[in-house]
Amino acid sequence: xxxxxxxxxxxxxYQSWYELGxxxxxxxxxxxxxLALDHAIKIQADNYQIWNLRANVLKKLERYQGALIxxxxxxxxxxxxxxxxxxxxxxxxxxxxxxxxxSSFHQALKLNPNLHQAWYNLANIFKKSxxxxxxxxxxxxxxxxxxxxxxxxxxxxxxLFELGKYEQALASFEYSIKLFPxxxxxxxxxxxxxxxxxxxxxxxxxxxxxxxIKPDYQDAWHNLGLVKLNRGEYYGAIAxxxxxxxxxxxCALNYYYKAKCYLFLTEIxxxxxxxxxxxxxxxxxCREKAKVDTDFQVIAEELRFHSLLDYAFSL
Numbered sequence: 001x002x003x004x005x006x007x008x009x010x011x012x013x014y015q016s017w018y019e020l021g022x023x024x025x026x027x028x029x030x031x032x033x034x035l036a037l038d039h040a041i042k043i044q045a046d047n048y049q050i051w052n053l054r055a056n057v058l059k060k061l062e063r064y065q066g067a068l069i070x071x072x073x074x075x076x077x078x079x080x081x082x083x084x085x086x087x088x089x090x091x092x093x094x095x096x097x098x099x100x101x102x103s104s105f106h107q108a109l110k111l112n113p114n115l116h117q118a119w120y121n122l123a124n125i126f127k128k129s130x131x132x133x134x135x136x137x138x139x140x141x142x143x144x145x146x147x148x149x150x151x152x153x154x155x156x157x158x159x160l161f162e163l164g165k166y167e168q169a170l171a172s173f174e175y176s177i178k179l180f181p182x183x184x185x186x187x188x189x190x191x192x193x194x195x196x197x198x199x200x201x202x203x204x205x206x207x208x209x210x211x212x213i214k215p216d217y218q219d220a221w222h223n224l225g226l227v228k229l230n231r232g233e234y235y236g237a238i239a240x241x242x243x244x245x246x247x248x249x250x251c252a253l254n255y256y257y258k259a260k261c262y263l264f265l266t267e268i269x270x271x272x273x274x275x276x277x278x279x280x281x282x283x284x285x286c287r288e289k290a291k292v293d294t295d296f297q298v299i300a301e302e303l304r305f306h307s308l309l310d311y312a313f314s315l
Contacts, residue, residue, distance in 0.1 A: 014044035021053055030060045048077035052084050055091070064095050082112035090121060098125050116145035120152050123159075132159040150179040154186050161189065166196045184210040188220045195227075203227060218247040222254055234261040252282035260295055272304050279308055 017040035024033035037054045044050065055070035071088040074081075089104035105122040108115055123138030139156040142149055157172030173190040177183060191206030204227055210220035225240030241258040244251065259274035278286040287309050290296050299305045 014040040014047065014050070017043065018047070018050050018053070021050070021057070025053060025057055025060075028060075030057050033057045034061070046077055048074040048081065048084070051077065052081070052087065056087060059087075059091055059094075064091060067091055068095070080111060082108045082115060082118075085111065086115060086118050089118065093121065093125065098129060101125055114145055116142045116149065119145070120149065123152070124155065127155060127159050130162075132162050135159045136163075148179055150176050150183070153179065154183065154189070157186070157189060157193075161193055164196075166193050169193050170197065182213050184213040184217050184220065187213065188217070188223065191220070191223055200227065200231075216247045218244045218251065218254075221247065222251070222257075225254075225257060229257055229261055232264075234265050237261050250281060252278045252286050254278075255281065256286050256289065260293075263295060263298065268299055268302070271299070272302070272308070275305075276308055 017036050021033045021036035021040060024030070024036055034054065034057050037050055037057065040047070040050050041054070051070050051074035055067045055074060058064075058067035058070055068088070068091055071084060071091065074084050075088070078084075085104050085108035089101045089108060092098075092101035092104055102122060102125055105118045105125075108118045109122070112118075119138050119142035123135045123142060126132070126135035126138060136156055136159045139152045139159065142152045143156070146152070153172050153176035157169045157176060160166075160169035160172060170190065170193045173186050173193060176186045177190065180186070187206050187210035191203045191210070194200070194203040194206060204224065207220045207224040207227070210217055211224070214220075221240050221244040225237045225244065228234075228237035228240060238258055238261045241254045241261070244254045245258075248254075255274045255278035259271045259278060262268075262271035262274060275286070275290065279290075290309055296305070
């Protein structure tokens with residue numbers, strides 16, 4: 001059925017228009033679905049289900065303000081439907097209105113505490129805003145209801161990592177990998193966690209696994225380069241940073257740490273060339289790092305180094 005046919009549907013009762021709207025929504029024919037639902041509302045304006053579906057359709061069309069108005073109208077008609085509050089929370093998250101999204105998810109969970117996805121989405125907001133303890137508590141609520149929710153294990157691990165709870169973070173990443181062994185992000189974070197636990201060989205293995213799964217994964221190449229740099233394997237580290245640069249030549253830190261490798265190899269011009277590239281990409285970060293990085297003291301008298309840092313370096 002095309003748009004014109006939808007607008008002249010022979011059955012004039014609201015239920016038929018509503019059911020047509022459902023079918024068109026399921027078929028991803030959102031503009032036609034919206035027309036059908038508007039017909040249904042003209043006949044029956046006080047049906048909360050129609051308003052909720054209308055909001056869902058408007059969200060798909062990225063008409064977020066209109067969708068929010070529709071959710072609010074649905075809630076005004078019936079405030080006891082957890083799904084509507086949940087959908088409203090997801091919309092507000094898309095609109096970056098996190099406090100209002102949190103309030104909506106809380107309302108949804110008050111009505112239905114078993115909505116594991118609401119717990120998970122709530123946790124993501126807490127993590128994004130740096131409220132890691134609240135995030136962990138919410139991820140654990142989600143996992144109690146859905147023990148195999150791999151994203152929750154992964155993001156719980158990231159939150160624990162941010163709090164410095166590395167052993168618990170490692171357990172979370174390992175369970176995430178058990179559920180989904182091809183998750184290169186989890187392998188990469190496993191490696192980062194193992195660094196803080198002093199398990200360097202396993203750290204290396206984790207980055208290698210991430211790269212095996214996704215050969216163009218810049219973060220894993222960068223982290224593997226850092227391990228090699230710290231172990232004094234400077235040529236190996238340079239090779240890793242070069243791989244990362246091929247994947248993304250806009251990451252200043254790849255050039256910065258490559259500069260340090262050449263510094264330790266006493267290749268001063270190459271060190272300065274790479275430091276210059278790093279500073280071009282992120283002047284504030286790389287200048288501040290170089291100012292306090294004692295490794296660069298060996299070239300403190302180099303005029304080019306002074307020029308790159310735009311200040312008089314003091315020993």
